[in-house]
Amino acid sequence: xxxxxxxxxxxxxxxxxxxxxxxxxxxxxxEELRQRANRTISLSAVHIALYxxxxxxxxxxxxxxxxxxxxxxxxxxxxxxxxxxxxxAEIQQVRNQFWNAIITPAQS
Amino acid sequence: xxxxxxxxxxxxxxxxxxxxxPPELFEELQGDLHEQFELDVKRVGVKAAKSIxxxxxxxxxxxxxxxxxxxxxxxxxxxxxxxxRPKMPIADSRQQTAKLAMLQNYLTTARRxxxxxxxxxxxxxxxxxxxxxxxxxxxxxxxxHLGFDSFHEKSDRIYRVTSELRNETVSKYGTIxxxxxxxxxxxxxxxxxxxxxxxxxxxxxxxxxxxNPKFSDGIAYxxxxxxxxxxxxxxxxxxxxxxxxxxxxxxxxxxxxxYFHSEEAIGKTFRxxxxxxxxxxxxxxxxxxxxxxxxxxxxxxxxxxxxxPWLNNWGGIYSGTQAFVLLKPGTDFGKxxxxxxxxxxxxxxxxxxxxxRFFLQPLPDMHLNExxxxxxxxxxxxxxxxxxxxxxxxxxxxxxxxxxxxxxxRSKEIGVRKVMGSMKSQLFWQFIIExxxxxxxxxxxxxxxxxxxxxxxxxxxxxxxxxDLLQDFNQPLFIICLLVIVTFIxxxxxxxxxxxxxxxxxxxxxxxxxxxxxxxxxxxxVITQFAISQTLLIGTIVVASxxxxxxxxxxxxxxxxxxxxxxxxxxxxxxxxxRARLSQLPEVEKIAFCEAPPASPDGNxxxxxxxxxxxxxEKFTIYLKSGDPEYISMFGLQLVAGRNLAQSDTVREYLxxxxxxxxxxxxxEEAIGKxxxxxxxxxxxxxxxxDFHNFSFRSKIEPVCLTTRSDHYGRVALKISGQNVxxxxxxxxxxxxxxxxxxxxxYQFLDDHLTYFYGNDELMLKLMWIFAAIAIFIGCLxxxxxxxxxxxxxxKEIGVRKxxxxxxxxxxxxxxxQFAQLLVIAFLIAAPIGWWLMNKYLADFxxxxxxxxxxxxxxxxxxxxxxxVTVGYRSMKAALxxxxxxxxxx
Numbered sequence: 001x002x003x004x005x006x007x008x009x010x011x012x013x014x015x016x017x018x019x020x021x022x023x024x025x026x027x028x029x030x031e032e033l034r035q036r037a038n039r040t041i042s043l044s045a046v047h048i049a050l051y052x053x054x055x056x057x058x059x060x061x062x063x064x065x066x067x068x069x070x071x072x073x074x075x076x077x078x079x080x081x082x083x084x085x086x087x088x089a090e091i092q093q094v095r096n097q098f099w100n101a102i103i104t105p106a107q108s
Numbered sequence: 109x110x111x112x113x114x115x116x117x118x119x120x121x122x123x124x125x126x127x128x129x130p131p132e133l134f135e136e137l138q139g140d141l142h143e144q145f146e147l148d149v150k151r152v153g154v155k156a157a158k159s160i161x162x163x164x165x166x167x168x169x170x171x172x173x174x175x176x177x178x179x180x181x182x183x184x185x186x187x188x189x190x191x192x193r194p195k196m197p198i199a200d201s202r203q204q205t206a207k208l209a210m211l212q213n214y215l216t217t218a219r220r221x222x223x224x225x226x227x228x229x230x231x232x233x234x235x236x237x238x239x240x241x242x243x244x245x246x247x248x249x250x251x252x253h254l255g256f257d258s259f260h261e262k263s264d265r266i267y268r269v270t271s272e273l274r275n276e277t278v279s280k281y282g283t284i285x286x287x288x289x290x291x292x293x294x295x296x297x298x299x300x301x302x303x304x305x306x307x308x309x310x311x312x313x314x315x316x317x318x319x320n321p322k323f324s325d326g327i328a329y330x331x332x333x334x335x336x337x338x339x340x341x342x343x344x345x346x347x348x349x350x351x352x353x354x355x356x357x358x359x360x361x362x363x364x365x366x367y368f369h370s371e372e373a374i375g376k377t378f379r380x381x382x383x384x385x386x387x388x389x390x391x392x393x394x395x396x397x398x399x400x401x402x403x404x405x406x407x408x409x410x411x412x413x414x415x416x417p418w419l420n421n422w423g424g425i426y427s428g429t430q431a432f433v434l435l436k437p438g439t440d441f442g443k444x445x446x447x448x449x450x451x452x453x454x455x456x457x458x459x460x461x462x463x464x465r466f467f468l469q470p471l472p473d474m475h476l477n478e479x480x481x482x483x484x485x486x487x488x489x490x491x492x493x494x495x496x497x498x499x500x501x502x503x504x505x506x507x508x509x510x511x512x513x514x515x516x517x518r519s520k521e522i523g524v525r526k527v528m529g530s531m532k533s534q535l536f537w538q539f540i541i542e543x544x545x546x547x548x549x550x551x552x553x554x555x556x557x558x559x560x561x562x563x564x565x566x567x568x569x570x571x572x573x574x575x576d577l578l579q580d581f582n583q584p585l586f587i588i589c590l591l592v593i594v595t596f597i598x599x600x601x602x603x604x605x606x607x608x609x610x611x612x613x614x615x616x617x618x619x620x621x622x623x624x625x626x627x628x629x630x631x632x633x634v635i636t637q638f639a640i641s642q643t644l645l646i647g648t649i650v651v652a653s654x655x656x657x658x659x660x661x662x663x664x665x666x667x668x669x670x671x672x673x674x675x676x677x678x679x680x681x682x683x684x685x686x687r688a689r690l691s692q693l694p695e696v697e698k699i700a701f702c703e704a705p706p707a708s709p710d711g712n713x714x715x716x717x718x719x720x721x722x723x724x725x726e727k728f729t730i731y732l733k734s735g736d737p738e739y740i741s742m743f744g745l746q747l748v749a750g751r752n753l754a755q756s757d758t759v760r761e762y763l764x765x766x767x768x769x770x771x772x773x774x775x776x777e778e779a780i781g782k783x784x785x786x787x788x789x790x791x792x793x794x795x796x797x798x799d800f801h802n803f804s805f806r807s808k809i810e811p812v813c814l815t816t817r818s819d820h821y822g823r824v825a826l827k828i829s830g831q832n833v834x835x836x837x838x839x840x841x842x843x844x845x846x847x848x849x850x851x852x853x854x855y856q857f858l859d860d861h862l863t864y865f866y867g868n869d870e871l872m873l874k875l876m877w878i879f880a881a882i883a884i885f886i887g888c889l890x891x892x893x894x895x896x897x898x899x900x901x902x903x904k905e906i907g908v909r910k911x912x913x914x915x916x917x918x919x920x921x922x923x924x925x926q927f928a929q930l931l932v933i934a935f936l937i938a939a940p941i942g943w944w945l946m947n948k949y950l951a952d953f954x955x956x957x958x959x960x961x962x963x964x965x966x967x968x969x970x971x972x973x974x975x976x977v978t979v980g981y982r983s984m985k986a987a988l989x990x991x992x993x994x995x996x997x998x
Contacts, residue, residue, distance in 0.1 A: 026140035027147070043140055044167040047133075051172075063136070073139030 006058075006087065012037060013049040014088060017059055018080045025064070025075040026050070050078055058084035117145045118158050120581065121165040128168050130176035141165065175208075210534070211541075218542040221518070228514060229546065231893045232507050235886045236550035236598075239503025240590060241557040242882060244575075245565055246496035247586050248558075250489050252573045256398050256475035260339045262434060265300075267468040269431040269448075270480055274463055275729060282430065282480035284466065286419045289331070289431040291451060298439040298447070303334035306412075307403055307428035311676075311851055313379045314367055324852045325363070327380060328403035329412050335392075337434045338401070344374050345390025351408040358390035358406040382850045384411070397572035400475055400483065422455050422464075433468070444468060488872075495879050498640045500590070502883055504598045505633040506890035507543070511602035512630060513897040522606055523614035535607035536600075543599030551591055569871060601629075630894075631930060637890060638934035638971065639941070641883035646942030646967045647949075648876040650959065654950065655873055657805070657957050658866050659859075664800025665706040666744035670858040671826045671837070673844055675701065676851040678819050680757055689843045690826065695836035697829040700742035701821035702735030706800050709864040711822070715787040717811075719772050728771050730764075731802060731810055732787055734817040740797070742825055749776035750795030757818040759789040766799045768811035786813055804865035805955040825858070884971070888978040895923055895979050899986035906986055907994030919987035920980070927979055928972075935968045942967070 006014065016032045017024040029050070030041045053059045064075045080088075122138075129137055141164060148157035222229045260266060269288055273279045289302040306329045313322045332351040335342070335358070343361055350358055357378070364373035373388045380386060386407055395404065413419050435444060445468055452461040469480060478485035515522075525535060562575055575583065675683060683701055690696055704711030717730045737753045739745070740763075753761050762784055764772075769779050776796035784793050799809050828836050837855065844853050863870070899906075906919055943959060950956040 026136070027143045030144065031147075042167045043137075043144055043164050044170060044173070047137060047140070048170065048172045070139040070143050073135050073142070075139055076136040 010049045010053060014053055014058055014084055017078050024078045058087055115149055115154055117161040121162045125165045130173060214538045214541045218545050228510055231889045232510060232546050233550045235503040235506040235889045237553045237557060238882050238886055239500045240551060240554035242499045243496045243590055244558040245561060246492050248573050248575055250493055251582055253484055253489055256400060257471050259396060263471050265435045266337055266471040267433050268474055270467045270469045272465040280479050281425055283425050283427055284429060284431050285422045285425055286429055287422060292433055296447060298436050298444055299433050300436045301333040301337050301434040303331040303337055303432050304409055305330045305430045310380050315379055316377060322852055325405055326403045327405040327407055329407050329409045331409045337432050340392045343391045343393055350390035354408060354411045355386050356389040356408045357386040358392060359388055360392055360394050360404040362394045363404050364391050499883060502637045502640055502886045504594060505637050506886060507598035508601050509630050509633055509890050510893040512605055513894060515606050519614040522609050523611045526611035532607045536603040539603035539606055540599040544595045547591060547595045634930050635934045637887045638931055639937040641887045642935055642938035642967055642971055643942045644880035644883050647946060648880045649963050649966055650946040651873045651876055653957050655869055663707055667858045669828050671828055672823050672856050675822055675824050676848050678821050680818055686847050689847055693839055695828055695830045696826050698742050698827035700736055700738035700825045702739050702823055702825060703820045705858055706743050707802050718785040720782045728811055730768055730786060731812045733812060733814045734820040735814055736816060745800060746798040747795045748798050750780040753816055756816040759791050759815050759817055761794040762791045763795045763797050763814040764793055765797045765812040767809050768813060769796050771811050791815060805953050808954045884974055888974055891975060891978050895982045899982055903994045907991040910991035916987045920983045923983040927975060931971055931975055939964050
C-alpha cells in the first residue's frame with residue numbers, strides 16, 4: 001500500500017501545525033491560515049483536515065488543560081510527526097525540481 | 109474578559125451543534141467554536157459574529173462529521189477523551205458496521221431506484237418542488253404580514269384610537285376627530301403618552317438648491333411624543349425637542365440623501381406646497397419594511413395647530429388623521445376601553461354622544477383589521493395558508509399514489525429483503541429514507557424557485573417580503589418542519605404498505621393491485637386532489653366573471669375617454685385661465701371642473717341634510733359632490749326632473765339623486781324648487797338625477813347631491829376625442845405645466861381611477877389563477893404517473909385484448925373510464941364547496957353576477973379537457989402497441 005498524499009488544504013494545515021509548534025489547535029490554525037493565506041477559512045474544514053492528517057499519521061494530538069476563555073472546555077493540541085515532516089520536505093523537493101526545470105532554460 | 113458582560117453565541121445554533129457533532133469530539137470542537145466566536149465579537153461586532161457562528165455551526169453538517177455522528181453507539185460512551193481515542197471508528201464494533209452498511213445500502217438502493225425510474229422521479233420532484241415553493245413563499249408572506257409593527261419595543265402598550273359613527277348604519281374608521289389626542293392626554297391617568305399623526309400628500313421643493321427641484325412626497329404632522337411611542341431610531345437630532353418648535357421637520361436618511369445629497373441635512377430647509385418653509389431638526393433611519401407608517405417627512409404639529417381652526421373640531425373626521433396612545437404599564441385594556449366612552453359624553457351633546465363612539469385598537473391589529481383600513485384581513489391570511497397546505501397535500505398525494513403504484517414492481521426486492529431477515533421497521537425506514545432523498549432534492553429546487561419567484565411576488569402584491577434563512581429564524585424552522593412533515597406524510601403510507609407484504613406472495617410475484625393496500629385509497633387520494641383543484645378553479649372562474657362585471661357593467665355614467673388632471677389652485681381666476689387654455693386644444697371636447705368623478709374611491713364627503721321646512725336633520729346622511737354645470741353632460745348623467753345647475757362659484761342650487769329623494773319621502777317633481785340645507789349651506793333643489801353608482805358594486809347606491817363650490821374643484825375632467833391620444837396627452841401636459849409651473853403634473857384616465865375600487869380583487873384573481881394552475885398541474889402530474897404505471901402493468905392484458913379483436917377505442921376507454929369516474933366524484937365534492945364559498949364571496953357585493961350552471965360546467969369541462977390531454981397520449985400509446993411485442997415480453 002502506497003503512501004497517502006496530501007491535498008492542497010491539508011498541506012497548508014500541516015504547515016500551520018508545524019509553524020505553530022506546540023500551540024496548534026483549531027482556532028489558532030484557522031487564524032494562522034487566515035493571516036498567511038489570506039482566504040476565508042471555516043473551522044469545520046480545518047478540523048476535518050486535522051483529523052484526516054491524524055488518520056494518515058502526519059500529526060498526533062493530545063488534550064490540553066482547561067482554559068477560562070473557552071468556558072472551561074479543553075483544547076485538542078496537535079503536533080507534527082516525523083512522517084509529517086518528511087512528507088512536507090518531500091513535497092518541497094518535488095516542487096523545487098519543477099521550479100528549477102522552469103527557470104533554468106529561461107536563463108540559458 | 110471576566111469583567112466584561114458575557115455575550116454568548118445563539119443558543120439554537122449550540123443546540124443544533126450538539127445534534128450534529130459526534131459526542132467524542134464535542135468538547136474540543138465546541139471550545140474552538142466559542143473561542144472563535146469571542147474573537148469575532150471583538151473583530152466584527154456581536155451581530156456579525158452571531159451570524160458567522162451560525163454558519164460555522166451549520167458547516168459541521170458535513171458528511172465527514174455526520175458519518176461519525178451516526179456511527180456513535182447509542183449509549184453515548186463517556187470514555188475519557190484522550191489521545192488513544194479510536195483512530196478508525198468504523199472498526200469500533202460490528203453492530204456499527206452493520207448499521208452503516210445498511211444505511212449505505214438504503215441510499216444506494218434509493219439512488220438506483222430513482223435513477224432507473226427517471227420519469228417517476230421527475231414527476232415526484234416536480235410536484236413537490238411546486239408544492240413546497242408555494243408553501244415557502246406563502247409562509248414568508250404570512251410571516252411578513254403577522255410581523256407588522258411588532259418591532260416597537262412597547263408595542264404591547266401602544267394603541268390606535270378608532271371611531272364609530274352610529275346613525276342608520278354603523279361605520280367604523282381607523283381615523284378620529286383631531287382634538288382627541290390632547291383630550292386623552294388630559295383626561296385619562298392611564299395614558300402615558302399620546303400623539304396625533306395627520307397625513308397629507310404634498311409637493312416638496314427646495315429653494316436653496318439650484319433649479320429648485322420638486323418632489324411629490326407624503327407628509328405627516330405629528331407631535332414630539334410620536335417618536336417616544338414608536339421606535340424609529342434617530343440618526344441625528346434630539347428626540348425630545350426636535351418637533352417642539354413650529355416649522356421644524358424630521359425626515360428619513362433616504363430623503364435627506366434625495367433632497368440634500370450627501371450634505372448634512374440638519375438645519376437645511378425645504379418648502380411644502382410652495383407655501384411654508386420647514387427646517388430639518390432630526391433625521392431618522394429609513395423606515396423598516398414592516399411598518400404601516402409610510403410617511404417619510406414628519407412636520408411639527410404646532411405648525412398647523414395654530415393656523416388651522418378645523419383642528420379643534422370634534423364634529424368631522426378627516427381621513428388622514430390618526431392618534432396613537434401609549435398606556436402606562438399594567439393598565440387593564442378592558443377598563444381603558446370602557447373609559448373611552450367618557451370622551452363621547454364629555455365632548456359631545458347628548459344626541460351626538462350616541463353617534464360618535466371611540467375605541468382603542470391594539471397596534472398589531474392595525475395591519476390585519478381590514479374594516480379599519482388594515483392592509484390585509486386575517487381571513488385572507490388564513491385562506492392563503494389553507495391554499496398553501498392544500499398545494500403541499502396535493503404534492504404529497506402524488507407521491508403516495510406513485511409510490512404505492514410502483515410498489516408492485518418492487519415486490520421481489522421486498523420479498524428478498526424479508527427472507528434475508530429484514531424487520532418490518534427496517535423496511536419502513538428504508539422507504540422513509542428514499543422519500544427523504546426525493547424530498548431533499550425537491551427541496552433544494554423549491555428554495556431556489558422560491559428565491560427566483562420572490563421578486564415577482566413582491567411586485568405583484570406590492571409587499572417587501574424577504575427570504576433570509578440566516579436572519580429570520582422562523583423561516584429555517586418552518587422549512588425544517590416542512591421537510592420532516594412532507595417526508596413523513598409522503599413516505600409513511602407507502603412504507604407501511606411495502607413493509608406489510610407477505611414475503612411468499614411477494615416473491616412469487618403474485619401480488620395484485622388490490623393487495624397493495626387498496627386501490628380505493630389511491631382513488632380517494634386522486635379524488636381529494638381533483639376536488640381541491642376544481643374548487644380553486646370554480647373560485648377563479650367566479651372571481652374572474654365578477655371582475656369582468658365590475659369593469660363592464662353600466663355604472664350609470666360615462667367613463668370612456670375621460671382624463672382627469674389635478675387642479676392645485678382653485679381660485680376662480682386660476683381655473684378660468686386653465687379652462688381658457690385647455691379649450692383651445694382641438695382634441696378636448698368638453699371640460700368640467702369638479703371635486704371628484706361620480707364614483708371615486710377618494711374625495712367622498714358624507715354630511716347631514718335638512719329638507720324644506722322640516723324641524724330636524726334627516727336620519728340619513730348624504731354624499732356631497734361638487735362640480736360645475738358641465739358635470740352632468742361630461743359624465744352623461746340623466747335628469748329625471750327639473751333642470752341642470754346654473755353657473756355659480758358658491759352653493760346656490762342642488763341636484764339630488766333618486767335615492768336621496770326617495771329617502772326624503774317625496775316624489776322627484778315635488779322636491780323641485782324646495783329649499784334644502786346640506787352641510788350647513790342652504791340651497792334650492794333644481795333637479796333630480798337618475799341614480800348612478802357612486803361607489804363600487806360592493807356598496808349600495810347612496811343618497812348623493814351635486815352642487816357648485818368652485819373652491820372644492822380639485823380636479824378637471826376632460827373629454828378627449830380623436831385618434832391620437834398620446835399627442836393629446838402631451839399637449840395637455842404642456843399646457844398644465846405652463847399654467848401650474850409650481851406643481852408636479854399627473855394624469856389619470858377615469859376607468860383606471862375606478863379600478864382602485866377593485867385593487868384587492870384584482871390581486872386575489874391573479875393569485876387564484878396561479879394557484880389553480882399549479883394545483884391542476886400537480887394533479888395532472890399525478891394522473892400521468894398513474895396512467896403510465898397502469899399501462900406498464902396492463903401490457904399483457906392489452907396484448908390479449910388486442911389479439912382477441914379489441915379496438916383502440918375500447919382500450920383507451922379501459923383507462924379513461926376509471927379516471928372519468930374519479931373526476932366526476934371529485935366534481936360532486938368540489939361543486940357544493942365551491943358554491944358555498946363563492947356565495948360568501950359574492951355576498952360582499954351589493955351588485956353581483958349570479959352563480960349559474962355554466963360556471964360549474966366550465967370548471968369540470970376544463971378539468972376534463974386537461975385530464976384527457978394528460979391521460980390520452982399515454983393510453984393511446986399503450987393501445988397502439990403491437991400486441992405481439994406485449995405478449996412476447998415474458
